[in-house]
Amino acid sequence: MLEIKNLHARIAEDGTEIIRGLDLTVKAGEVAAIMGPNGSGKSTLSYILSGREDYEVTEGDILYNGESILELDPSERAAKGIFLAFQYPVEIPGVATMQFLKVAMNEQRKARGEGELTTPDFMRLVKDASAKLKIEPEMLRRPLNVGFSGGEKKRAEILQMALLEPKLCVLDETDSGLDIDALKIVADGVNALRSPDRAVIVITHYQRLLDYIVPDTVHVLYKGQVIKSGDKTLAHELEANGYADIIGAAA
Amino acid sequence: MNMQAAIKMTAAEQALVDAYETQIGDLPGDGEVLAARDVLLSDLKAAGLPTRRVEAWHYTDLKALLRAVPGVDPTAVASRVDPLVEGATVLSVLNGRAELRRVPDGVTAASFQDVLADGSAAVGLAARSADDAIGRINGSFVRDGITVEIAAETALEAPLEIQAVQNAGQVHTRFPVSFGQNSKATVIERHLAGGENAAFVTSVSDISLADGADVTWIILQQQGAADTHLGQIRVTLGAETKLRLFVVNAGGKLVRQEIHVAVVGEGADLTLRGINLLGGETHTDVTFTLGHDVPNTTSTEIIRNVVFDRARGVFQGQIRVAPDAQKTDAKMSCNTLLLSDDAEFSSKPELEIFADDVQCGHGATVIDIDHTQLFYLKARGIPENKARAMLVNAFVAEIVEELEDEPLVEALEGVIAAWLEKHA
Numbered sequence: 001m002l003e004i005k006n007l008h009a010r011i012a013e014d015g016t017e018i019i020r021g022l023d024l025t026v027k028a029g030e031v032a033a034i035m036g037p038n039g040s041g042k043s044t045l046s047y048i049l050s051g052r053e054d055y056e057v058t059e060g061d062i063l064y065n066g067e068s069i070l071e072l073d074p075s076e077r078a079a080k081g082i083f084l085a086f087q088y089p090v091e092i093p094g095v096a097t098m099q100f101l102k103v104a105m106n107e108q109r110k111a112r113g114e115g116e117l118t119t120p121d122f123m124r125l126v127k128d129a130s131a132k133l134k135i136e137p138e139m140l141r142r143p144l145n146v147g148f149s150g151g152e153k154k155r156a157e158i159l160q161m162a163l164l165e166p167k168l169c170v171l172d173e174t175d176s177g178l179d180i181d182a183l184k185i186v187a188d189g190v191n192a193l194r195s196p197d198r199a200v201i202v203i204t205h206y207q208r209l210l211d212y213i214v215p216d217t218v219h220v221l222y223k224g225q226v227i228k229s230g231d232k233t234l235a236h237e238l239e240a241n242g243y244a245d246i247i248g249a250a251a
Numbered sequence: 252m253n254m255q256a257a258i259k260m261t262a263a264e265q266a267l268v269d270a271y272e273t274q275i276g277d278l279p280g281d282g283e284v285l286a287a288r289d290v291l292l293s294d295l296k297a298a299g300l301p302t303r304r305v306e307a308w309h310y311t312d313l314k315a316l317l318r319a320v321p322g323v324d325p326t327a328v329a330s331r332v333d334p335l336v337e338g339a340t341v342l343s344v345l346n347g348r349a350e351l352r353r354v355p356d357g358v359t360a361a362s363f364q365d366v367l368a369d370g371s372a373a374v375g376l377a378a379r380s381a382d383d384a385i386g387r388i389n390g391s392f393v394r395d396g397i398t399v400e401i402a403a404e405t406a407l408e409a410p411l412e413i414q415a416v417q418n419a420g421q422v423h424t425r426f427p428v429s430f431g432q433n434s435k436a437t438v439i440e441r442h443l444a445g446g447e448n449a450a451f452v453t454s455v456s457d458i459s460l461a462d463g464a465d466v467t468w469i470i471l472q473q474q475g476a477a478d479t480h481l482g483q484i485r486v487t488l489g490a491e492t493k494l495r496l497f498v499v500n501a502g503g504k505l506v507r508q509e510i511h512v513a514v515v516g517e518g519a520d521l522t523l524r525g526i527n528l529l530g531g532e533t534h535t536d537v538t539f540t541l542g543h544d545v546p547n548t549t550s551t552e553i554i555r556n557v558v559f560d561r562a563r564g565v566f567q568g569q570i571r572v573a574p575d576a577q578k579t580d581a582k583m584s585c586n587t588l589l590l591s592d593d594a595e596f597s598s599k600p601e602l603e604i605f606a607d608d609v610q611c612g613h614g615a616t617v618i619d620i621d622h623t624q625l626f627y628l629k630a631r632g633i634p635e636n637k638a639r640a641m642l643v644n645a646f647v648a649e650i651v652e653e654l655e656d657e658p659l660v661e662a663l664e665g666v667i668a669a670w671l672e673k674h675a
Contacts, residue, residue: 050630078632090627094645100631103641108632143645160631
C-alpha cells in the first residue's frame with residue numbers, strides 16, 4: 001500500500017535536511033510502528049506523508065497504491081484515503097466542530113465522485129462514532145478543538161478518522177498527553193479500524209501504546225533513516241535497552 | 252480684462268449640477284424644502300466633492316474616486332426580493348420609490364415624499380457639518396424614502412426590513428425612524444442591486460431611540476459591482492437605551508457608510524459591529540463618530556475586515572467624551588485579514604477625551620490566514636479554496652454569532668458564505 005523509496009526531504013524555509021534516504025514499505029492490513037529518539041524525523045515523516053508544504057522532498061519517492069503522491073496537495077491525499085492524526089490538533093475558533101466534520105466528509109465524498117451525505121445520515125454516523133469514543137455531544141457543539149483537553153483532542157482525532165474511513169492512517173504520537181483510560185479508549189478506536197484493506201502507521205516514543213495497538217512490524221528511525229526493522233519484539237527490546245545499542249550497531 | 256480662472260469641475264461634479272437643473276422641477280417639495288435644496292446644492296457647487304485635504308475624507312478622496320455619476324434613469328425598474336429573514340415586515344423602496352405595505356400594530360409608516368411635499372422635512376434636510384458631502388448630495392436630490400414610527404411600549408416580534416433595491420441611474424432616499432419609549436425592535440436596512448447597471452445611491456437614515464428603547468439595527472449593503480453607495484446613519488440615543496448596530500458591506504464599487512451617534516441619555520449602551528467583505532478593485536469606507544455627551548454610558552465597537560484582490564478599505568472611528576461625561580466606558584477594535592499583496596486597509600482610531608474618569612481603549616490588528624489551521628483543514632480533505640473560505644468565514648462568524656437571534660445569524664452567515672464563495 002505504501003512504499004517509501006530512498007526519501008530525502010528538508011525544511012523548505014532553511015534547507016535543513018531531516019529525512020536522509022528513508023526506505024519503508026507498509027502493506028495493506030499491516031500495523032507498522034515507527035519508533036525513534038527525539039529529532040529522528042518521525043513527525044516530519046508524518047507531515048511529508050500528508051503533504052505539508054513546509055517540507056521539500058529532494059530525492060526519492062512515496063508510492064501509495066503504486067502511484068507517486070509527491071505532486072498531490074494535502075486535500076487530494078486525504079481524499080485518496082491518507083489520514084494524519086495530529087500530535088497537536090489545531091484549534092480553529094469560529095469553525096463549529098460539526099460543520100467541520102460535515103464539510104470534510106462531504107468534500108472527500110465529492111472528490112471520490114460520491115454523493116453528499118444527508119443531514120440525518122451524517123448525524124447518525126457522528127452519534128454512533130462519538131458514543132464509541134465516549135465523546136459528549138456538548139464537545140461537538142464547541143468550535144473545533146477550542147477548549148478541548150489534551151485527551152479530548154486526541155479522541156476527536158480518532159473520531160475524524162473513524163468518520164473519514166481512510167485507507168492509510170498515520171498516528172503521530174497519539175499517546176502523548178494521555179492518561180491510561182484515555183489511551184485505552186483511543187487504542188480501542190484504532191483497533192476497531194483495523195482491517196485487511198487498511199494500513200496503520202503508529203508513530204510513538206514508547207512501548208506503552210503498542211501494548212494496546214499491537215503492531216505487525218516495528219521500525220526504528222534515526223537521523224532520517226530506518227536503521228532497523230523487526231516484529232513487535234523489537235519494541236520490547238527498545239523498551240528494555242533503549243536506542244543506544246541499535247544506534248551503535250547501525251553506526 | 253478679467254482673467255479670473257473658473258474652478259474646473261470634475262465630470263462627476265458637473266453631472267450632479269446638471270442633474271439638479273434637470274430634476275429640480277420634478278422633485279417633491281417647494282417653499283422651505285426647495286430653499287433647503289438650493290442651499291445644499293450651492294454649497295456642494297462651491298465646495299466641490301471632498302478631497303483628501305478634508306480630514307473626514309482623507310482616506311476616501313471622493314473627488315478623485317467618483318469618476319462619473321449616471322443620470323436619472325426614469326425607465327429603471329427594480330423588483331422586491333424575499334426578506335432576509337422569513338416573516339419580516341418588508342417596506343420597500345424600488346429604484347427610489349417607496350412601496351408601502353401593511354405594518355404591524357404599533358408601527359406607522361409613510362412615504363418620505365409626503366413630508367417633502369408638505370414641507371415638514373425641510374429642517375432635517377440640512378447637512379450635519381461643512382464636510383457632510385453625503386448629507387449635501389442626499390438633501391439636494393432626495394425624492395422618497397420611508398418614515399417609520401414605532402410607538403412607545405411596542406415590542407415587535409418580527410423584524411422590519413427596509414428594502415432598497417436599485418437598478419440604474421441615481422437613487423436618493425431617506426429613512427427617518429423613531430423608536431418610542433421602551434419599544435423593542437429589529438430593523439434591517441438592506442441595500443441591494445437589482446441589476447448590473449451602474450447606480451449612484453445616497454441614503455440617509457435618521458434614527459432616534461427614546462428612553463428605554465432596545466433596538467437591533469442591521470445595515471446590509473450588497474450593491475452591484477459598478478455601484479457607488481454613499482450611506483449615512485444618524486443616531487440619537489436616549490437614557491437607558493440599548494442599540495446593537497450591525498453593518499455589513501458586501502458589495503459596491505465605491506462605498507462610504509457613515510455612522511454618527513450622539514449619546515444624550517445616561518445609561519445608554521451602544522454595540523457597533525462591522526463586517527467589511529472587500530474584493531475586486533473596490534473602495535469601501537466606514538466612518539464612525541460617537542459623542543458620549545452625558546455620564547455613565549458605554550459603547551464597544553468591533554470592525555472585522557476581509558480584504559481580497561486590489562480592494563481598499565478604510566475605518567475611521569472617532570470617540571469624543573464630553574467634559575462631564577464621566578464613567579464613560581468605550582472600547583474600539585479594528586481587525587483586518589489581508590488576503591492579497593495588493594489589498595489595503597487603513598484604520599484611523601481617534602479618541603478625544605475631555606473627562607478624567609473614563610475608560611477608553613482602541614486596538615487594530617492586521618493578519619493573514621493561519622497556515623497551520625489551513626494545513627489541518629486540507630489534511631482532512633478540504634480543498635484549499637474551501638478551507639481558506641472556512642477560515643475567513645470563521646474570522647467574521649465570531650461577531651455575527653453575537654447577535655443571538657438565530658434566523659438573523661443564519662441569514663447573515665448565508666450572505667457571508669455566498670460572498671466568500673464568489674470571491675475567495
